[in-house]
Amino acid sequence: MQAFGLKASQVLPLTWGLLLISLAVIAVVSVLLVRGLFRSPKTTVDGPDSAPVERPVAGTSWITIGVGISAFVLFLSAVWTMATLAQIGRPPQEPAFTVEVIGHQWWWEIRYLSDQPARNFTTANEIHIPVGETVAVKLISRDVIHSFWVPALGGKTDLIPGQTNVTWMEADKPGVYRGQCAEYCGLQHAHMALTVVAQEPEAFEAWRAGQLEPASEANTERVQAGLTAFIQKCGICHTVRGTRAQGIVGPDLSHLMERRTLAAGTLPNTPGNLAGWIADPQHVKPGNFMPQPEISAVELQRILAFLETLE
Ligand code: HEC
Ligand SMILES: [Cu+2]
The missing domain is CATH 2.60.40.420 (Cupredoxins -  blue copper proteins)
Incomplete structure (x- = not known):
């Protein structure tokens, strides 16, 4: 796993951190369980019909200790998660422009919005962004819930019918980053990928100028x-x-x-x-x-x- 932008570099340590904590919890619980299974009982029972009248109390303090440790670890994870979410909630700088991403079963409509209507255009399944600039992303769905996810650039944000969700993107290195719908949305959910192409600003401007032109004339x-x-x-x-x-x-x-x-x-x-x-x-x-x-x-x-x- 590698992060290629401001947002991803904040999410990545959290991903690793929570993964390691979860693995540690599994390891500790497994060790305790196996120990418990193979521990021979301390009390010896005299005859087949006799049983101790009182339950042994030794060991109950471990329940308190166990709950205490779990609560502490969960609390820490929750605080860390909320702090990270708060950090990435807003873009660090004013977004250079807005792209509207509209989820359809099973493709992405991409609309570049500008203050001047003549500079709006629509494309599909491929988003170009200039390197080092923040881009605001408006997420809309025309049918069911989808989720916008470009792992190398940051976490997921859902597209909910009847609602507009807003997120942002930033890439610090030029490259082609694969994205994928991350919320099961029907038959071809797995084939609902998208591509983010991060380019140097000049290359991006050239691409945008090309998109703004009408389609070439039929000449033959x-x-x-x-x-x-x-x-x-x-x-x-x-x-x-x-x-x-x-x-x-x-x-x-x-x-x-x-x-x-x-x-x-x-x-x-x-x-x-x-x-x-x-x-x-x-x-x-x-x-x-x-x-x-x-x-x-x-x-x-x-x-x-x-x-x-x-x-
Ligand atoms: C009833 C509507 C409909 C008609 C008619 C139709 N298409 Fe499509 N087309 C779609 C939809 C919906 C998709 C998106 C499919 C997907 O990816 O899930 C699509 C996707 C495509 C794509 C892929 C575009 C991309 O960026 O991935 C091409 C190319 C295409 N159609 C060409 C054609 C051509 C050529 C014709 C006429 C022969 C045609 N289509 C007729 C609805 C239609
Ligand atoms: Cu989906």
């Missing part, structure tokens, strides 16, 4: 045909900014080619996997909410040609 006949097929067969659920495809049921695909994975971390985003996903999404991720499209092989090729322009 094949791509144009692909766009038409896409609007007909996919536009009801997916948005590609600047086109008539404006669906909101599935992930925004405006800059699909910039993402590392498909279907919330289920597959690396390669041309072969993309074709396989569109041809049979239920095979790749059974039960997910993208139905098997009714498209011919020719349409599939055209749609792929169009999607490959979405950089």
Whole structure:
């Protein structure tokens, strides 16, 4: 385990501390239990029918001592936990911007919010952040309870339907950090991963500028045909900014080619996997909410040609 940010570096000692305390408790209890099991009774009973009239009292003081030690250790753990939670509750500095993370069964909608509406944009399953800056994260759910967890950057925060939870993120080293939904949310819960990409500020700004651009124009006949097929067969659920495809049921695909994975971390985003996903999404991720499209092989090729322009 390694921590890559302010929040994680505060949570990590607590994780280790509580783990060690728990292991010590198990060890002590086991030793006492085994000793008790193999201890021969001190009182000797004279005959088969006689039993001591009084119970021996020696040993009851151990109950008081045991409860005392447990209560002390539990109290210490509780205080340590609350102190850590209080420390990470608020970001150490004013957040540079806010990302809204919306949980869907079984993918993450990511919305970058700005004071200027023209600088808002939506993406999916991959969050880019500048290194060394705090980013506020607003957590919302559209269906059931999910939990946002990027282990290398900090602890979990739940996404609760009808409520907005707020947390924050900070990474002190550039890198690609894997996150995962950490609250069982149905069939494909295990395939609800997300990626956090921490970049140097210039690289982040370049990425953001790219995301703000509309999707590239369809410039060849094949791509144009692909766009038409896409609007007909996919536009009801997916948005590609600047086109008539404006669906909101599935992930925004405006800059699909910039993402590392498909279907919330289920597959690396390669041309072969993309074709396989569109041809049979239920095979790749059974039960997910993208139905098997009714498209011919020719349409599939055209749609792929169009999607490959979405950089
Ligand atoms: C009924 C709505 C619906 C239709 C129609 C639909 N999709 Fe999807 N699509 C989804 C949903 C929901 C997901 C998210 C699945 C998941 O990861 O659980 C998805 C995911 C995807 C992804 C992965 C995106 C990512 O960032 O991971 C691609 C690519 C995609 N769809 C392409 C298409 C194409 C191309 C078509 C048309 C042939 C299409 N979809 C039709 C709902 C739909
Ligand atoms: Cu889940």
